[in-house]
Amino acid sequence: MNKEIGNILIVDDDEDVLLAAKMLLKKHVKEVTIEKNPNKIPFLLNNYSFDVILLDMNFSKDITSGKEGFYWLSQITEKDPNAVVILITAFGDVEMAVKALKEGATDFVLKPWQNEKLLATISAAIKLKKSYNEVDKLTKAKKQLQDDSNQPFKDILGNSDAIKKIFNIIDKVAQTDANVLILGENGTGKELVARAIHQKSLRKDNVFIGVDMGAITESLFESELFGHKKGSFTDAKEDRTGRFEVANTGSLFLDEIGNLSLPLQSKLLSTLQNRKIIRIGTNKPIPIDIRLICATNMPIYEMVKNNEFRQDLLYRINTVELHLPALRERQEDILILSEHFVEMYCKKYRKPTKSFSANTIKRLQKYSWPGNVRELQHAIERAVIMTDNTNLSPEDFFFLTNNPQGDDINIENYNLESVEKSVIQKAINKHNGNISKAAKELGLTRASLYRRLEKHGL
Numbered sequence: 152m153n154k155e156i157g158n159i160l161i162v163d164d165d166e167d168v169l170l171a172a173k174m175l176l177k178k179h180v181k182e183v184t185i186e187k188n189p190n191k192i193p194f195l196l197n198n199y200s201f202d203v204i205l206l207d208m209n210f211s212k213d214i215t216s217g218k219e220g221f222y223w224l225s226q227i228t229e230k231d232p233n234a235v236v237i238l239i240t241a242f243g244d245v246e247m248a249v250k251a252l253k254e255g256a257t258d259f260v261l262k263p264w265q266n267e268k269l270l271a272t273i274s275a276a277i278k279l280k281k282s283y284n285e286v287d288k289l290t291k292a293k294k295q296l297q298d299d300s301n302q303p304f305k306d307i308l309g310n311s312d313a314i315k316k317i318f319n320i321i322d323k324v325a326q327t328d329a330n331v332l333i334l335g336e337n338g339t340g341k342e343l344v345a346r347a348i349h350q351k352s353l354r355k356d357n358v359f360i361g362v363d364m365g366a367i368t369e370s371l372f373e374s375e376l377f378g379h380k381k382g383s384f385t386d387a388k389e390d391r392t393g394r395f396e397v398a399n400t401g402s403l404f405l406d407e408i409g410n411l412s413l414p415l416q417s418k419l420l421s422t423l424q425n426r427k428i429i430r431i432g433t434n435k436p437i438p439i440d441i442r443l444i445c446a447t448n449m450p451i452y453e454m455v456k457n458n459e460f461r462q463d464l465l466y467r468i469n470t471v472e473l474h475l476p477a478l479r480e481r482q483e484d485i486l487i488l489s490e491h492f493v494e495m496y497c498k499k500y501r502k503p504t505k506s507f508s509a510n511t512i513k514r515l516q517k518y519s520w521p522g523n524v525r526e527l528q529h530a531i532e533r534a535v536i537m538t539d540n541t542n543l544s545p546e547d548f549f550f551l552t553n554n555p556q557g558d559d560i561n562i563e564n565y566n567l568e569s570v571e572k573s574v575i576q577k578a579i580n581k582h583n584g585n586i587s588k589a590a591k592e593l594g595l596t597r598a599s600l601y602r603r604l605e606k607h608g609l
Contacts, residue, residue, distance in 0.1 A: 157179075157180035157181050157182075157202050157203065157273070157277045158180070158181055158182045158184070158199070158200060158201050158202050158203075159176055159180055159182070159183045159184065159201065159202065159203050159204075159205065159273065160184045160185075160186065160195060160199075160201040160203070160204045160205070161173065161176075161183065161184070161185045161186070161204075161205040162185075162186050162187075162189050162192060162204065162205065162206050162207060162223070163185075163187070163205070163206075163207040163239060164187050164188075164189075164207065164210045165207070166187060168207070168239070168262070169185040169186075169187065170185075172185070172205065172269075173185050175266055175269070175270075176270075176273070179270060179273075180273070180277075184199070184201070189207075189210060189219065189223050192223055192226060192227065193226065193230070196227065196230050196231065196234075197230075197380060197432065197433055198433055198434050198435050199435055200435065201234075202235065202276070202277050202280040202281075203235050203236075203237060203273055203276045203277055203280060204227060204234060204235065204236045204237070205237050205238075205239055205260075205273075206220060206223060206224060206227070206236055206237070206238055206239065206256075207220060207238075207239045207240075208220030208221075208238050208239065208240040208241075208247060208251070209240075209241075220238065220240075220251065221251065221254065224236060224238075224251060224254060224255060224256055225254070225255070228254075228255040230381070231390075233280070233283040233284075233287060234255075235257045235276045235277075235279055235280045235283070236255065236256045236257055237256070237257055237258045237259060237260060237272060237273065237276055238251050238256050238258075238259040238260070239259070239260055239262060239264075240259055240260075240261060240262065241261065241262050257276055257279065258272050258275070258276060260272055288397075307340060307343055307344065307347060308484065308487050308488050308491055309481060309484035309487060309488070310483065310484065310487065311476075311481035311482075311483045311484045312481075313476040313480055313481040314476070314481055314484060317344065317473065317475065317476075320471075320473050321344065321347050321348055321351060321473075322351065324348060324471045324473070325347075325348045325349075325350075325351035325352045326351070326352065326353065328352075328353075328442050329470040329471050330442075330443045330444070330445070330467065330468050330469065330470040330471070331345075331348060331443075331444045331445070331469075331470070331471045331472075331473060332445050332446070332447075332451075332465075332468050332469035332471070332472050332473070333345060333444065333445070333446040333447075333472075333473045333475060334446070334447065334448075334451065334472060334473070334474050334475065335446075335448060335474060335475030335476075335477070336448050336475075336477050336523055336584060336586075337448050337522065337523065337525065337604060337605070337609065338478075338522045338523030338524050338525030338526055339475040339476070339477060339478070339523045339524060340475060340523075340524055341406065341446035341448075341475060342361060342404065342406060342446070344473065344475065345359075345361070345402075345404040345406075345444040345446065346359055346404075348402070348444060349401070349402040349404075349442070349444070352402065352442060354400065354401050354402055354442050357400045357401035357402075358397065358398055358400075358401035358402075359398075359401060359402045359404065360394050360397055360398035360401065360402070360403050360404065361404040361406060362375070362376070362394050362403070362404065362405050362406065363406050363407055364405050364406060364407045364408050364410055364411055365406070365407035365410035365605070366407075369412060369414075369415065372415050372418070373393075373418065373431055374387075374391060374393070374431055375393065375394060376393050376394050376395055376419075376422075376428070377393040377395060377396075377422070377428040377429060377430055377431065378390075378391045378392045378393030378395075378396055378428070378430040378431070379391050379393075379430055379431035379432050380430055380431065380432035380433050381432075382432065383430075383431045383432025383433075384431065384432075387431070387432065391430075393428060393430065395422065395428045395439050395441065396428060396430075396437060396439065398439075398441050399439055399440055399441060400440050400441075401441065401442070402441065402442040402443075402444060403441045403442070403443055403444070404444045404445075404446070405419075405443070405444070405445045405446070406445075406446050406447075407446070407447055407448070407449075408445045408446065408447050408468070409447035409448070409449030409451055409454060409460065410447075410449070413459075413461065416460065416461045416464050417461070419464065420461060420463060420464045420467060422439075423443065423464075423467050423468075424467070426438060426439055426440070427439060443468065445468045445469075448601070449597075449601060450586070450587070450597065451465060452465075453587075453597075477520070477523055477584050478520040478523040478524055478526075478527060479519050479520050479583065479584065482516045483516075485512070485515050485516050485527065486507075486512055486516075488524060488527055488528075489507060489512070489515060489527065489531060490507075492527065492528050492531040492532065493505050493506070493507075493531055493535060493543070496531060496532045496535040496536070497535055500535060500536060502535055502536075503541055504541065505535060505538070505540075505541050505542070505543055506541065506542055506543065507542070507543050508542055508543065508544055508545075510544070510545060511543055511544055511545050511547075511548070514545045514548075515527075515548070518550065519580045519583065519584070521576055521579040521580055521584055521609060522608070522609050525608075526609075529608075530548055530550070534547040534548060568607075571603070571607070572607040572609070574593070575589075575593065575600070575603055575604070575607065575609060576609060578592050578593050579609070586600060586601070
């Protein structure tokens, strides 16, 4: 056995057995924990991780029936279905041990044991535990990837100088493990850039885990990011692996990090400094090895000045900063993006291939696109669905016919939600996407305007 692996727990009320086993095993495994009192098993399992548990079948209260052994076996497997338990039993208890195998034990050894046989049994058990851990990690990572993989398109598209500059920065930073902060308005493709950095990095064969920090409530922050043990709070009905742990050896993308409250910023900073997480309900630190990528559409430096965002956390996450241009700053990319979205949605909705008139492209390029690429994508999706013609005209984009220059918004009804959205969009258009100026004109704080932008998908 490799002494660098294997944490063993031995539970037996015979001190001679405990000491003999520890003397033998400490030469071959990383750590050996011995315990005479089986009632301490729940505490040990809650605070430590063991690759193998050696469990006596009979304790002093019940010397021969094995009932205590079966009880503690069931407690262990209920708490950790993947626990690897080796039973310690006397020669006459073999039939009982076989029954225990059917109830979740991995193997058994007879007392008095042969040292070589015990070492071989534990070595096989450690390999089994390792395979359980790998399967469990892959299963959780696969599920997380499935949850996070619903991407509107796979590649970052564009030939403008502004987007080429982004490509250049991605190529430079991807090969390092430097923390990256991506800044940009809503809809500019921040997560897409984060994924591109991961795919070009040395961690590309490992997982990319994305977390929308704006969608996590204060009460669920630690559970989502750090995980929890079953029973650690009311709704903790099973063990949960946090996003940091799932992303281990891969990349972790924290989107909308500017939405975190100061107390949550402090918890995040502590984790990033220590490179360790602690699941709720345990005291055991778990080392993490991640590539951190963060993003926000909020004015992060103004927030630091206003004591709304911790400066030390900003220093921790922005080793490299990447500023994504708004779509109005790279109008020459609108044609290639539009053609891409048309092709994608024609296939998705099984529509005949559609194209754009020259006038339509000209009008699309003049529009200010306050919602950026996301707004363009949604506009073209709607046009593909609603239009029977194979040639898309300005009339297929209602905001172009109501608003030729993108400076006015036609209010089609008196629904308050629609009116609010239209007024906000008009203010943003007027100030060319400057959130601070738009918020001032609307009589709102920046934070209030950001909330409304998120609410209306702008």
